[in-house]
Amino acid sequence: MTRTARDGAGIRRGLALLLLLAAWESLSRVGWLDPFYAPPPSAVGQVMWTLVADGQLWPHLEATAIAAFAGLVLGLALGIVLGFAAALSPVLAELLEPVMILLNAIPRVILAPLFVIWLGIGLASKLALATILVAVLIFFAVYNGIKEVDQRLVERVRTLGGGRSVLIREVYVPSVTVWVLGNFKVAVGFAFTGAVVGEFVASSRGLGYLLQFAQSTYNAALTIALIIIIMAFVLVLFALSERLERRLLAWRSAT
């Protein structure tokens, strides 16, 4: 696609969104939409502005972001370590694989109430949820990444005299990086899901807590405002992860 064609598409999409918002606003104004269920965009914007302007939002955003980031880092670390361990040791693979397959098959957010009982309503429980969501995903990325490493490269490095440590550095780690980065955006999304759902279940701070509050008070405008804020935040993180991906996989886009 040419640059102008792409810009054109962007402009058309922006216009479509504006039209939708305008229609929604007018329908609310003329009374065809019940503002109790579907508050007009202007009302939602008003709530968002209040949240930002009086500084209410920041402690909650901070709480969620800390849980999500820490969960992302811990989940990545745990997934990478366990994935490597399982791929390099058949005994560990037999122990880990069934557990991981089970954890992968269930919607892992159902563990949230259990974490609250075990770890309380503070940071620990939502961190645990975010971590396990990410760790299971990354475990399979690493485990499969190593199992499906290009054997020709392994043989090449061996005939050049490379032992286990050279193979890990030159072949396994870079191949696994490809797989992990391929799942990185999903992992960012999962980390946020874990943090927000953890807060939603039981907490005293965070965007999930605010959402829960908005829902229990039937405040649709606040609910929609929070959903938009969370979406915007995740989109920013996606853009950042894309930049990271491009940097680390420069060799691939260089073709």
Add this chain to the structure above:
Amino acid sequence: MLRVSGLAVGYGGAPVLEGVDLEVRTGEFASLVGPSGSGKTSILRVVTELLQPERGTVDLDIPVSEVGFLFQDDALLPWRTVRQNVALGLRIRHLPPAVVDEKAERWLTLLGLGGYGDRYPGQLSGGQRKRVAIAQVLALEPKLLLMDEPFASLDAIVRMRITQELLDWVEREHLTVLLVTHDLEEAISVSDVVYVLGQGPRATIHARYPVEIPRPRHVIEARRHPAVGPLLRRLWEDLSDAPSPDHAPP
């Protein structure tokens, strides 16, 4: 330099090679021809310890680290630059970084890849990737060079050119070579001795033919030498006679 005796190889119980004997003397260029699937590659894999034989011995009078193996495909590390790929074996040998850089650069220049050091393999043509693979192996200055149909994937002109460059290098350095190929004319034109491997299963060495063409050789001129015709005919007959599933005796 290399003596293989009584070699037997099988994959998952299916016999491939049986009783293979062959010898490559120091400074000799040997070729191994045979039908596809007869186990030519397996012999090279046993020599480089990538494959465990069922029976038989491999006698090498050098450490296996001094054996260079040029594979059929040109799989290079896609995430490393051309320079890093060429330097890989040198770094594995823990040479000082300055020596690694100097040697890698020299081999890149020798193989006409001077300006390509910072590129990634995905940015090169098939012929250029093959040159990188050659540089990667030759940079280690192997005493014995094993080649597994290394130029099969290249177009005819590039193939001729790279073969000639490699041949010049081998002759100048008196390198010992074992080349696996199914191109009979190529085998004759570059080698001092051609081994014929029969059809599998249980393939074994059928015949050994010395090639009396003076060196240095030119890949195209050597093919016109009077010794080539008769030898080509005998190889052809050997391979047609070799018992095979396609030509089973009635």
